[in-house]
Amino acid sequence: MPVQKPKRKAVQKKRYAILSRGRGLHSIRRLLQEAKKARIQCDVIHPLECQLIIDGPHSRILVGSEPIPRYDAILPRIGTSITDYGLAVVKQFETLGTRAVNTSQAIAESRDKLRSLQILTEAGLSVPTTVLTRSQRGTRAALLAVKSMPVVLKLLRGTQGVGVMIVHSPLSMISVLDTLRDLGQDTLIQRFVAEGAGQDYRALVVGGRVIGAMRRTAPPGEFRSNIHRGGEGTPIKLPRAYEQAAVKAAKVLGLEIAGVDLMESTTGPQIIEVNSSPGFEGIEKATGLNIAREMIRQLIRKR
Numbered sequence: 001m002p003v004q005k006p007k008r009k010a011v012q013k014k015r016y017a018i019l020s021r022g023r024g025l026h027s028i029r030r031l032l033q034e035a036k037k038a039r040i041q042c043d044v045i046h047p048l049e050c051q052l053i054i055d056g057p058h059s060r061i062l063v064g065s066e067p068i069p070r071y072d073a074i075l076p077r078i079g080t081s082i083t084d085y086g087l088a089v090v091k092q093f094e095t096l097g098t099r100a101v102n103t104s105q106a107i108a109e110s111r112d113k114l115r116s117l118q119i120l121t122e123a124g125l126s127v128p129t130t131v132l133t134r135s136q137r138g139t140r141a142a143l144l145a146v147k148s149m150p151v152v153l154k155l156l157r158g159t160q161g162v163g164v165m166i167v168h169s170p171l172s173m174i175s176v177l178d179t180l181r182d183l184g185q186d187t188l189i190q191r192f193v194a195e196g197a198g199q200d201y202r203a204l205v206v207g208g209r210v211i212g213a214m215r216r217t218a219p220p221g222e223f224r225s226n227i228h229r230g231g232e233g234t235p236i237k238l239p240r241a242y243e244q245a246a247v248k249a250a251k252v253l254g255l256e257i258a259g260v261d262l263m264e265s266t267t268g269p270q271i272i273e274v275n276s277s278p279g280f281e282g283i284e285k286a287t288g289l290n291i292a293r294e295m296i297r298q299l300i301r302k303r
Helices: 026-037 080-095 104-111 113-122 136-146 170-182 240-252 281-287 291-300
Strands: 015-019 041-045 050-053 060-063 073-076 130-132 151-155 164-167 187-191 199-206 209-217 232-235 257-263 270-275
Touching (some): 015 026, 026 041, 026 291, 060 080, 073 291, 130 136, 136 170, 136 187, 164 170, 199 240, 199 291, 209 240
Antiparallel strands (some): 199 209, 199 257
16 A cells, blocks of 8 residues: 655745835835735735734734734834824734734834933933923023023924924023923923034934935925935945944834934934834935835844
8 A cells, every 4th residue: 555645734824014004105115015026925904993802812903893814023114193002003913922023112112202312321322412391490401401502392202303393592492392381292302413403314224234324414494304304315324333323223222123313413423313113215215225125024034
């Protein structure tokens, strides 16, 4: 009697997902293009359409009334307007054993501007002198700490330059702070880095290395250099100190993918902000690099 060969077990195809509200966004279209080239199944899930059921070993996620399939890894691309709900969705995926690039904790800490600066400073990285205060009586002390006018005011949560203002006199600062307090907004008072005004560097860090960088220059009359604010991007090879600072900033915040904004100062590179969901249309256009491909490679890499 012939010996039957054992049947091979079918290899389960890996499955990935991007969490995003905007399937039509440039970044999502590019990521899906690169996922297709990599021959992987990559779905787009709207975070606000997810229902989270917390029920011990029966915990799950529904989209509408249907349970989602098991994903090997997810790539969160969560906007600031849905941060809290989006983080809950990412955390639910994590509790179900799905790898998140980036994790809910890393996203939360990078989104909170003050918390992120505290973590960066604790790690020995240089950031502009920053003050958080709710006290009207603390205005003079805050000005002494940041040393001189003008100063930059920033809302604790914001992106693409939204919620960032420059004020040129103590009277203006007090007026703006009073208004923001009345609106329930906590605001950071930050030293204006005059020597680097009007330009900064954006470094894209993926998997512990800088995969692309550009110099961003603000348009005339604007101090914010964000591409979404009309800034112009030009490719650049970062000086070693800046590259090391960008990589370390992403690492200490626990981010596998990060956009790190740096500014020149008389004491070297200063970290201005770290973005856990960086746009990359501008940097792809400026450098000709395939940023989306590197992000997909990070998504599908083995643990």
